[in-house]
Amino acid sequence: MTETEIGTRQLRHWQTALKDHWAIDGDMSRLDGEYDLNFLATGDRDEGYVLKVMRPDCESWLVDMQVKAFEHIALRDPLLPCPQVIKSGDGMSLLTLPDETGQKRLVWLLNRLPGRCYANAAPKSDALIHEVGRVLGGFASALDDFQHTGLDRDFKWDLMRGDWISDKLDCITNPARRQIIDDICAGFSSMKPILTKLPKQAVHNDANDYNIMVTGDLSEPRQVSGLIDLGDMCTAPRVCDLAIAAAYIVLDHDTPEAALAALVAGYHEVYPLTPAEVDLIWPLLRMRLAVSVVNSTLMAVQNPDDPYVTISQASAWRFLEDNTLHRGLLNARLRAACGLPVVEGADRVLDWLGQERGNFAPLMGQGIADAPLGSLSVENSTWPQNPFHLPLEEAARVGAEFEDKGRIWLGYYHEPRLIYAEPAFRKGPWKASDRRTVHLAVDVFTHAGTPMFAPLRGEVFVAEYRSGHLDYGGVIILRHETAGGDPFYTLYGHLDPEFLDRLKPGQMVEQGEEFCRLGDPGMNGGWAPHVHFQLALTTEGIEADWPGVGDPDEMYLWRAVCPNPAALLNLPDEKVRYFPTEKQGVLADRKAHFGGNLSLTYDDPLMLVRGWKHHLFDEWGRPYLDAYNNVPHVGHAHPRIQAVAADQLKRINSNTRYLHPAQTAFAEKILSKLPKKFEVCFFVNSGSEANELALRLARAHTGAKGMVTPDHGYHGNTTGAICISAYKFNKPGGVGQADWVELVEVADDYRGSYRRDDPDRAQKYADLVDPAIAALHRKGHGLAGFIAETFPSVGGQIIPPKGYLAAVYEKIRAAGGVCIADEVQTGLGRLGEFYFGFEHQGALPDIVVMGKPIGNGHPLGVLVTTREIAQSFDNGIEFFSTFGGSTLSCRIGKEVLDIVDDEGLQENARVMGGRLLSGLQALQKKYACVVDVRGMGLFLGVELIHPDGTEATAICSYVKNRMRDHRILIGSEGPKDNILKIRTPLTIEAEDVDMITTTLDQVLAEVEHPVSA
């Protein structure tokens, strides 16, 4: 018999057994299994069943233990996600049945868990890992009273017996690696006495990433559907079980410490851990990895030809060889994540400080209870102007607005600030990488030279001069003890280093003793004179180099290590603690006060409070790369726009009923960018208003009403503009198509009727205008004109074939119509090679509409046309737009156009757009779902589809949200919303382009295996 025949016979045999004993009928297929046979059977359940046929020599206690354990868990905690043992028709959980050769086998049936294994689940978010922790804790809690004789086994995967590897270290030939394992074993021996005192219980013992099942695709929430495979169960302290799961969770994770914290916090929520247990997780995790690498090294010796054995070790070695994580700080982190005291005694220190509040010697020699607070927060302050660079002149004046001769003012604890602008505060390679922003101290600002007095007796731990740019200058750390002998520390930064001769580590400073002075910017790191006063309950892992600010996403740790020091200043905690605006509160208010169709981007909406060039900042100072917003054309918060606006508002902001040179200067600047035929400008407040006006002009000029426009276009939110915006009127609930509007197919040569392989496609798309004009005539409408987004944006970032618009315009003009180019998206240099999109088309419109970018955020729309059309409109009725063409708008509009020229932004769009396009094209080669990359300059689209050719809308939404998780804002467009839209401000730089392509690569890899991999 061939192998296939044996397989078929086997399958049939077990299919019959399943039917006979469990009355389950259905298809069956073989699943992977190292020693035993596992079959997937369909049947009445969507997910099906797993029939487990154990190897012939399998010991019955091992199977019995697993079956009973699953049944025990189901009884103890019926809601816990866990496979269920399915009893046979005669009520048996475990059967002995002959296989197809007559050999006796132990056989049992489980329901199959939905989803995929954790190893193949992406993204491995903290939320998912937390959920894994909860389920693991649930399992352990449910198993705490499970008894079985098989649990007391002597085998290599019992971590308590992991020191079997000590005798085998010779198999590791690399001396450095051998030393690592040796050290881990030594650490294990020293903690064994503690471990052996811990209560033991039944544990899963192998929650590796292939034994955790996860449901949820793309944007669905990820959920753990259960843990499988109890084959390694034994009794052990429960922390061993947690450490084993942890060992797999941290491997190849970008932020293993955060992953570990999420896992442990989840576990602790369900099955609370003691601080002593938490402290064992890290060394046990490393011990498990040590057992793993030794075991697989031994196996490699036995199976020299099996490359898998060594490959599987690689990530474990990478992790063990990386010693950047500090055990003490990690313990503090895990304890903090569980809400336990960060170090032994931390809770007592906090209590004591609270009790002693009011009794400490005044730091500044006088009470500061009445001192005002000055906020330097992201929301309240504009320090620094450039959140990526704080010049020394600015640093020396930070908070100048709160100064009042010699007066003391305070800076908040827990306040997110952008003044920590140097790359040293960044945690990744990009400007938009995680960044430390949240102040962990209280600042006391007053004049340089002010003496300071020790709040309480302390021993000098550090007394140094840190000369680095924007560092502390003179810095002192004192070590104190509470009355009960618990230690804690205080730090004083930005000092005059005069103390260096007097204060040495080990020396005592008495309560109330004058021990240092505020430095001036020449000696205090460069800052406006103040002391940075910080408290720490441990120096584990931070030693003398305390972070003065923390990552907003890690405040659970830093608030616990460096709590509010207000008590030591004899101040109430609330006085100095800062709270950023609560995003959820704003969201609730928004829902209360605004219409439901005012949409929000992202599943988890963003609150943005600052911007700079092509970066944005939320209320916590988290930076985002803005690859979506085309309105801030010359960059967010451009200093020249600020200056022009402030200057004009100091003077006058009036309307076009009065003369002002700013109006004509703006008009002349715009006209200088357009072909000679355009002579007349109209200034309005928005793109919608400009398009509405364009309709009136076209009608006034032609005396007709009918309009032809491409399908799926958008021209604005006013009644008239909606009627020519199929993107809106054709949506369910839309107003529907007016009889004076005719649609033509979008000239999309990727997906439309005429594709890129057709050399005549431009003309063929243009020819579609003829029947549209005829249809209008049939309905009794003359032709007023044709309007199109020059490059359809909401239609999917489409670049029509060259010559399309020129051919359309010819037909429209021949039929007496006016040609309107909506350049709201494409105009003003975004396309790089062209200032306006119609230039690319070799077309000359009669009306050009501009909006969005022309005001860089200020509400401004512009319509430009010929003298002849303007005259047709000038029929005696006044045209007036109250704010259109206000003095302020004209100054801002002209400044925007000047900046594009002065800063070479059109050229930048060309160069950066080219770089981005080729980066995206490289991704197209790598991922099958990326089928088209198109665009020009910084107007780009990436079309995503499924293998069957249908639009990958859900993937697109997933990618957009994941890019946001990685701090990049992009959009999505197209009739099926399957096209990623990238339109950055024109200021974008090479580094940012690379961040977009690198990150998109990572995110796409979560939905699809790269072609080349």
Ligand SMILES: Cc1ncc(COP(=O)(O)O)c(C=O)c1O
């Ligand atoms: C092509 C186009 N035209 C007109 C408008 C309307 O502009 P506004 O929102 O300023 O009224 C938009 C807005 O998205 C647009 O994309």
